[in-house]
Amino acid sequence: MSEKPNQQNPKKGEPWKPKEKFDKKANKEKQKQEQEQGEGKQETNQPPQQQNKQPIQQQTADQQPTQQQVPTNDKQIAQTNASKEQDKRKDFLSHLPIFQDYTSVSIKTVKQIDPLTLHHAFIELCIQYQNGQCIGSTHRCVEFLNALKQFIRDYKLSRQSNYFAMAFLDELKKIFNLMKNFRTVNEGMSTSYLFIRECLMILRDTKLDENESKIWLCNQIDQFIQSKIIAASELIVKNATQLIQEGTTILVYARSYLIENFIINYFKQGKQLTIFVVDNPQFGEGSQLVNRLQQQGIPCYQILLSHVSYILSKVDKILVGASSMLCNGALVSRVGTALLACLASTHKIPFLVFCESYKFSEKSQIDSLSWNEIAQLEQGNENQQYTSLSLRYDITQSNYINMIVTEVGLIPATSVKAVIGEFKKYNYVDAIEVPRKEQ
Amino acid sequence: MNTQKAQPRLYSSKESLLALKAHLSAKNAKLPKSPTIEDYITYIKKLSIRLKQGPLDFWIPNVYRRVIQVIRLMSSEDGFVQNKDKEKNFKALGLTIQRSSSRSKTTIETGAETGSNAIQQYVILPAIDQVLEEMEAHSDDINTFASTHFFTNEVLLVYEYSTTVLNFLLSAKKTRNFEIIVLESETENLGKQFATDLGKHQLNVTLTPFTNAYAIMQRVNKILLGVDAILKNGGLLMHPGTYAICVLAKQFAVPVIVLSGAHKLTPKYAFDQTTFNELVSPLKINPNSTIEQMSIGITFDYVPPEYISLYITNQGQYTPQSIYQLFSDFYNVKDEDI
Numbered sequence: 034m035s036e037k038p039n040q041q042n043p044k045k046g047e048p049w050k051p052k053e054k055f056d057k058k059a060n061k062e063k064q065k066q067e068q069e070q071g072e073g074k075q076e077t078n079q080p081p082q083q084q085n086k087q088p089i090q091q092q093t094a095d096q097q098p099t100q101q102q103v104p105t106n107d108k109q110i111a112q113t114n115a116s117k118e119q120d121k122r123k124d125f126l127s128h129l130p131i132f133q134d135y136t137s138v139s140i141k142t143v144k145q146i147d148p149l150t151l152h153h154a155f156i157e158l159c160i161q162y163q164n165g166q167c168i169g170s171t172h173r174c175v176e177f178l179n180a181l182k183q184f185i186r187d188y189k190l191s192r193q194s195n196y197f198a199m200a201f202l203d204e205l206k207k208i209f210n211l212m213k214n215f216r217t218v219n220e221g222m223s224t225s226y227l228f229i230r231e232c233l234m235i236l237r238d239t240k241l242d243e244n245e246s247k248i249w250l251c252n253q254i255d256q257f258i259q260s261k262i263i264a265a266s267e268l269i270v271k272n273a274t275q276l277i278q279e280g281t282t283i284l285v286y287a288r289s290y291l292i293e294n295f296i297i298n299y300f301k302q303g304k305q306l307t308i309f310v311v312d313n314p315q316f317g318e319g320s321q322l323v324n325r326l327q328q329q330g331i332p333c334y335q336i337l338l339s340h341v342s343y344i345l346s347k348v349d350k351i352l353v354g355a356s357s358m359l360c361n362g363a364l365v366s367r368v369g370t371a372l373l374a375c376l377a378s379t380h381k382i383p384f385l386v387f388c389e390s391y392k393f394s395e396k397s398q399i400d401s402l403s404w405n406e407i408a409q410l411e412q413g414n415e416n417q418q419y420t421s422l423s424l425r426y427d428i429t430q431s432n433y434i435n436m437i438v439t440e441v442g443l444i445p446a447t448s449v450k451a452v453i454g455e456f457k458k459y460n461y462v463d464a465i466e467v468p469r470k471e472q
Numbered sequence: 473m474n475t476q477k478a479q480p481r482l483y484s485s486k487e488s489l490l491a492l493k494a495h496l497s498a499k500n501a502k503l504p505k506s507p508t509i510e511d512y513i514t515y516i517k518k519l520s521i522r523l524k525q526g527p528l529d530f531w532i533p534n535v536y537r538r539v540i541q542v543i544r545l546m547s548s549e550d551g552f553v554q555n556k557d558k559e560k561n562f563k564a565l566g567l568t569i570q571r572s573s574s575r576s577k578t579t580i581e582t583g584a585e586t587g588s589n590a591i592q593q594y595v596i597l598p599a600i601d602q603v604l605e606e607m608e609a610h611s612d613d614i615n616t617f618a619s620t621h622f623f624t625n626e627v628l629l630v631y632e633y634s635t636t637v638l639n640f641l642l643s644a645k646k647t648r649n650f651e652i653i654v655l656e657s658e659t660e661n662l663g664k665q666f667a668t669d670l671g672k673h674q675l676n677v678t679l680t681p682f683t684n685a686y687a688i689m690q691r692v693n694k695i696l697l698g699v700d701a702i703l704k705n706g707g708l709l710m711h712p713g714t715y716a717i718c719v720l721a722k723q724f725a726v727p728v729i730v731l732s733g734a735h736k737l738t739p740k741y742a743f744d745q746t747t748f749n750e751l752v753s754p755l756k757i758n759p760n761s762t763i764e765q766m767s768i769g770i771t772f773d774y775v776p777p778e779y780i781s782l783y784i785t786n787q788g789q790y791t792p793q794s795i796y797q798l799f800s801d802f803y804n805v806k807d808e809d810i
Contacts, residue, residue, distance in 0.1 A: 125691060312758070314658045315681055320758065323765050335758055335767040337658050339682050339713025343745045343770045369683030372716055379719050401687035418671025419654070422680045424687050
């Protein structure tokens with residue numbers, strides 16, 4: 034499939050901006066967004082694609098969303114606003130990616146240019162990422178894989194290539210590149226990408242036809258989710274239950290799928306815990322966890338991160354979830370975790386991390402600012418005299434972490450590299466069953 | 473108690489001094505007929521206990537203690553007078569002569585009122601005025617140290633609203649170029665207010681939520697903090713969250729500088745987070761909290777003196793090991809019960 038000329042090749046004299054393709058204006062009315070989400074699937078190609086192509090090509094990358102509507106007249110105003118915002122973000126974080134506030138409307142206009150670029154399942158997913166409906170590393174990964182399965186089912190081979198595997202490999206790369214425009218791909222998604230690539234390599238060597246390949250691939254993805262996420266979660270909960278005695282006081286930060294399961298499981302066994310949930314009002318994850326616990330009838334205390342010093346003397350253990358574990362033993366997690374880890378080490382409180390093994394990464398990072406994601410705060414007025422800054426992730430150094438609970442066991446933070454080395458023998462996943470052609 | 477959050481503590485101290493003046497000049501002031509200095513002192517002590525807004529109100533007793541100390545100093549028979557004004561010197565001198573002459577006599581009825589008025593006029597009221605003056609000018613005195621601690625293009629971290637820090641930065645801006653990061657706490661809008669106020673003066677300001685403190689800390693060169701109360705061991709009582717910031721600062725070896733006027737010196741001791749603290753209403757933290765899911769919020773954070781590098785007060789610069797000297801100059805040990 035041919036790539037569009039404006040996607041990769043920069044224009045002469047202009048610095049390469051990876052987001053040149055998308056319409057940069059944001060529509061703030063999220064209700065309208067949700068309405069159109071339903072309509073967006075059904076709408077066919079709108080009138081002239083060419084007309085929309087040119088103004089979008091001329092646009093430079095916005096750094097922050099503006100308050101204006103989509104219509105083509107206001108694109109120039111958006112450009113001047115963009116240059117103002119670019120001036121503001123020339124500080125020490127100018128190297129970090131900032132993600133736009135897209136709506137289905139703006140994405141639709143992109144679809145008009147290249148309707149086959151991004152499947153509607155992914156578009157819905159990206160909007161969910163933006164809204165904050167889909168946050169948390171496990172949740173994002175699972176939703177991504179579900180969208181991918183849907184895409185596989187709808188995918189039709191073009192007549193140029195007979196091999197499903199090779200064609201789909203290209204498609205997969207494209208999807209990933211486009212998804213990176215919405216939010217960075219987290220470690221779990223990268224591992225699943227490697228896994229699917231392995232599957233496709235195996236598929237290439239067999240001679241299954243299109244339908245059977247698709248079914249087999251979907252099955253493999255299901256197995257990945259089952260073994261790496263669901264079964265892993267059960268093992269982790271089992272390992273953790275041995276660690277934590279009844280009646281201890283634990284402190285939990287933000288929301289983690291594993292920790293939530295662990296607490297619910299623990300209470301179902303009839304044991305008691307005193308739970309403090311530290312909330313992060315910016316992302317609202319703490320209150321989500323509290324609501325979930327409330328549904329299960331589990332009492333807990335809520336506290337803010339700045340007030341944590343008061344109860345640290347009463348807490349026995351601190352549990353956090355992870356976005357990924359890095360090769361040098363550092364933990365990438367929700368912003369604020371490092372602060373909690375530092376306080377924990379001062380007060381000599383054990384700091385436990387719950388992490389599945391598919392989130393282990395080969396990267397290394399020392400500080401939180403060399404790579405991060407900037408989260409969009411609520412927008413203040415345009416002429417505020419200060420710049421807002423809000424990060425999404427945080428690096429906790431390995432010397433603050435006491436233990437990592439994974440499905441392969443309880444490991445110290447320094448052994449992450451060894452575990453990755455073990456997995457590399459199997460290409461990050463268990464052995465993949467080679468498909469046989471059904472007669 | 474802490475309903476007026478954006479107002480500096482200075483206001484409550486000043487108002488309490490003016491209230492003291494009003495009480496003294498009121499006709500039904502419960503003073504004995506010929507009050508001595510000691511009578512005045514007990515009167516002030518009782519008034520402070522009455523006006524105190526709860527066990528965690530330090531600022532009113534502090535200011536009254538200072539007034540009592542100044543009264544003691546001004547009326548001391550050794551004649552060492554601490555105030556600056558020459559007129560007051562002569563008045564006080566005249567008073568000591570008067571007192572030494574009046575000691576031989578018994579209470580003079582006709583002269584009793586004039587005697588009490590004289591004491592009131594020449595000792596008490598000047599003492600109150602002196603303390604008021606000290607408090608008004610505390611910002612200027614602190615700002616004299618503004619340029620001495622910064623180098624060019626520094627990055628400073630501040631937390632929540634503090635008028636002392638604001639004035640300090642504005643005066644330092646004249647000679648140094650720096651960048652400011654404002655941490656805002658999750659519940660109140662004081663951080664935003666501070667950032668706006670700083671931004672109005674063309675300072676380079678970045679506003680960050682509290683959770684990003686660790687990520688930002690490696691970029692920071694110094695931390696400037698305003699304080700609610702300085703305790704006698706050098707510990708501090710501050711806005712909740714400052715303890716976490718100071719712990720981080722120690723990890724990253726970032727110096728912490730505390731700015732305060734001397735009216736915040738409190739001759740009490742604390743050892744942990746619970747000595748001087750109060751839980752706030754759960755609904756303030758989270759409007760949806762229930763009995764099963766209770767929200768916990770606190771009023772103060774106690775920071776032990778090991779985390780602080782320097783105190784800058786209007787009486788000078790001190791380290792945590794030496795700040796007790798300021799207490800002995802500033803207050804008298806007899807007054808620590810109010």
